[in-house]
Amino acid sequence: MRFALTILGVNAATPAFGRFPTSQVLQYHNQYFLLDCGEGAQMRMSDFNIPRHKIRQIFISHLHGDHVFGLPGLLFSFDLKGRQEPLEIFSPIGLKEMILAQLRPGGMLSFPVHFHEIDASKPMLVFENAELTVQSIPLKHGIPTVGYIFQEKPRPLNIRPEKIIEYQLSIAQIKAAKAGNTILLENGECIENQELTLPPVPLRSYAFLTDTLYDEEVLPYISGVDTLYHDTTFCNDHLENATLTLHSTASQAAELACKAGVRQLITGHYSSRYKDLEVFFEEASAIFPNTVLGLEGNTYEI
Ligand SMILES: [Zn+2]
Ligand SMILES: [Zn+2]
Numbered sequence: 001m002r003f004a005l006t007i008l009g010v011n012a013a014t015p016a017f018g019r020f021p022t023s024q025v026l027q028y029h030n031q032y033f034l035l036d037c038g039e040g041a042q043m044r045m046s047d048f049n050i051p052r053h054k055i056r057q058i059f060i061s062h063l064h065g066d067h068v069f070g071l072p073g074l075l076f077s078f079d080l081k082g083r084q085e086p087l088e089i090f091s092p093i094g095l096k097e098m099i100l101a102q103l104r105p106g107g108m109l110s111f112p113v114h115f116h117e118i119d120a121s122k123p124m125l126v127f128e129n130a131e132l133t134v135q136s137i138p139l140k141h142g143i144p145t146v147g148y149i150f151q152e153k154p155r156p157l158n159i160r161p162e163k164i165i166e167y168q169l170s171i172a173q174i175k176a177a178k179a180g181n182t183i184l185l186e187n188g189e190c191i192e193n194q195e196l197t198l199p200p201v202p203l204r205s206y207a208f209l210t211d212t213l214y215d216e217e218v219l220p221y222i223s224g225v226d227t228l229y230h231d232t233t234f235c236n237d238h239l240e241n242a243t244l245t246l247h248s249t250a251s252q253a254a255e256l257a258c259k260a261g262v263r264q265l266i267t268g269h270y271s272s273r274y275k276d277l278e279v280f281f282e283e284a285s286a287i288f289p290n291t292v293l294g295l296e297g298n299t300y301e302i
Contacts, residue, residue, distance in 0.1 A: 001029040001131070003152070003204050003302040005227065007268065008044035010294050012211075012233045012247070013066050015039070016272035019296060021066035024229070025050050026150060026206060026302075028132060034058040035148065035208050041070035042077055048297050053081065057127060059134065060091035061210055062120075062145035063098065071095075072102045079109045086112040090127065090136070092120040092144035120144035123221060137221045139212035141246045147209035149221060157197040167191060204302045207262075210269045213243070214252035222260045227302045229294065230256060232267040235274070235283050250280045254287035268294035 004027045009020030021038025025045070032054040034041070045052045052074070061067055071089075078087070089095065096115035103109065118126055118136050121144070127134040131153055136146040156178040164174060173183050177196045184190055207222045210231040222228055233247035242249045248256075250267060257265035265288050267280045274280070277293055285291040292300060 003028050003206070004299050005206065005229070005266070005302060006048055006050060006299045007266075007294050007296050008041050008048065008050070009036075009038045010268045010270060010296050011066075012269045012271050013064075014272050017275050019270065020044055021069070022061075022210060022269055023067075023070060024208070025055075026208075028150075028152075030054070031056070031129075031131075033134075033150070036061055036067040036210075037070040037074060038066050039069040042074045044296065053078075053083065056085065056087065058087065058089045059126075059148045059208075060089065060095055061139070061147065061208070062092055062141060062143055063094050064143065064211070067211075068095065068098070071099055075099070075103065075109060075113065076106075078111065083111040086114060088114045088116060088127075090116045090118060090134075090148075092146060093117045094144075118146055120146045135221065137218055139209060139218070140215045141211045141213065145211060147207060147212070147218065147221075149205060149207045149225065151205040152203040154203060155201065157193075157200055159197050163191075163196045167196075169196075206302050211247055213246050214248045214256065216256070216259065219256070219260055222256075222262065224261050226263045227266060227300065228253075228257055228260065228262040228264070229266040229268055231269045232280050232284065233269050233271050235279050238271070238273065241271075250283040251287055254284040254291060257284075257288040257291070263290065264300075265291045266294045266300060267291065 006025045008023040011019035020040045022036040023038045023041035024035045026033045034055050123137045126136045133151050135149045139145040205225040207225045207228045230253035231248045232250040232253045234242045234249045281293040
């Protein structure tokens with residue numbers, strides 16, 4: 001199952017140097033989730049061949065314009081294309097009012113939109129299907145802001161085919177072994193599950209944390225995640241600005257990645273003060289070597 005992130009927009013606040021405000025698409029097999037929807041997100045989807053009609057869920061971090069101003073345009077386009085499938089939008093409180101106020105004068109949409117407004121003050125399980133769970137966690141950013149953690153659910157174990165033949169396992173016994181159980185044979189022999197099944201595949205996870213101050217309170221939730229995308233609005237030369245505007249620096253994101261023991265860190269939400277983004281990579285990778293520079297149009301395997 002492919003689990004991959006494509007960045008549509010990676011800039012903070014205003015667009016600059018050809019960079020768009022925050023938006024990303026997370027693909028899990030044939031499911032597409034949109035994370036934030038800054039201005040121009042749907043244009044970026046066309047640029048990067050994202051099948052936008054496959055998006056069923058949208059997760060919004062907070063209501064600053066650089067994370068939501070692409071939504072009315074996207075919803076309007078869905079409507080023009082005759083979309084019928086329902087759409088779910090998750091966000092801190094206030095988005096429904098904001099979006100409906102913009103759409104209502106032009107008539108209502110042809111498809112149902114379910115707004116799920118989240119209490120941003122505490123961690124919550126906000127979405128779940130057969131393959132994934134999505135948890136929201138509080139971030140520190142002045143207005144209600146949440147991070148989202150996408151976590152794969154455990155899948156049934158894979159059975160070793162030769163063991164089916166060796167022990168003449170029945171369908172019921174195979175099912176039980178796949179569920180992790182020990183098997184009792186008719187002759188009274190007990191076969192440990194580890195002998196019958198292949199080692200479980202490690203579960204993958206993705207944490208989307210923007211916009212936020214450096215905050216170690218998130219560590220219990222992001223500990224051991226596979227891929228962490230973290231606010232790196234500034235480098236350390238603007239540490240004071242980062243604190244003042246409730247954002248993080250590349251060094252701070254890298255420190256958090258180290259403490260959380262994640263596999264890889266993706267940087268992003270760059271201030272328009274920076275034309276050259278290499279400084280973010282240099283600063284973060286000096287602390288956390290497995291840093292990758294978040295760039296628009298790039299796809300990162302989780
Ligand atoms: Zn922002
Ligand atoms: Zn913000």
